[in-house]
Amino acid sequence: MKILIMIPAYNEELNIERVVNNLTDNFPQYDYVVINDGSKDDTAKICRQNGFHLIDLPINLGLSGAVQAGMRYAWQNGYDAAIQIDGDGQHRPEYIEQLAKELEKGEAQIVIGSRFVTEKKPRSLRMLGSNVISGLIRLSTGFRLNDPTSGMRLFNRDVVKEFAFNINYGPEPDTISYLIKKGVKVKEVQVKMDERIAGESYLNLSKSMKYMILMSFSILFIQGFRKR
């Protein structure tokens, strides 16, 4: 299976070199592409100096736009599957093999690297949000998704195409909820994730609140009306 690793990066100059070098040194069997989402820092420059595979977006599109660029690239270049790995190095590439095995069985079209299949969710504000989204997805689809906010999702080619060419296909839990509702099969595989080592997280409190409101509203009231 030909897998593309998509690494969306916004202002990740402190992390990107470590993340990509880890991939090229230890996991050369996978292709990767960094999608620089109009970073204000030297992310693109560092990628060029190191000769990394880079899609350099001239403007900032936001995460969903950056991932969509990666999906388009994956589709156009004939990849069988694509996985998103965050530019801050939270997601460990050693789990890709397990995810890919699960996808190859053909029972699921999306395989999610989940922190909470066998492990318990710790109690924190962030995990409260995760629980709320889990609950809403359960309510709306009947499916138990333990780690809805995990960004480490492996998509097969059919789903990649859908992401690449449609509006309202952000790499977020509401899209996953919608796809589950429309009959796409999702599987979760237990993975470990690292804490962000350097740089700043995208989510602060007000953004998190906005995110929660958007996701809740979207999963509960809007996704049910969409047609595929």
Add this chain to the structure above:
Amino acid sequence: MSLYLRILLIVMSLLAAVYAVRQIRKSQMKIENAIYWFMFILIVIVLSVFPELAMILARILGIESPVNLIYLAMIFLLLVKVFSLSVKISQMEYKIGILAQEAGIMKKKYEEKDIEDEKRDEA
């Protein structure tokens, strides 16, 4: 608030909601942009179904008629939206400009490369 006005507000809100949902179904609208309108519609419906709420709020703010409160709220919400749209348009104009510039620069690079290739072929 008269009963007729309440019914009118509710009917119009529901129509607006149906219209918004259709836009999403037809892939014409981003969900994050639609949410504002759903919230707007929700507020209008709640105030029409429970006019006591509008009355209490109006009394607190010293507005004589609850219907005026609804007008005021709508104008306020619309003004906020228009302003934020104005900001957004400015950002988009700027971004389109950058895209055009980048496309132009890239085109030039390709054309230069074509000319070089031709020269090499001739030589």
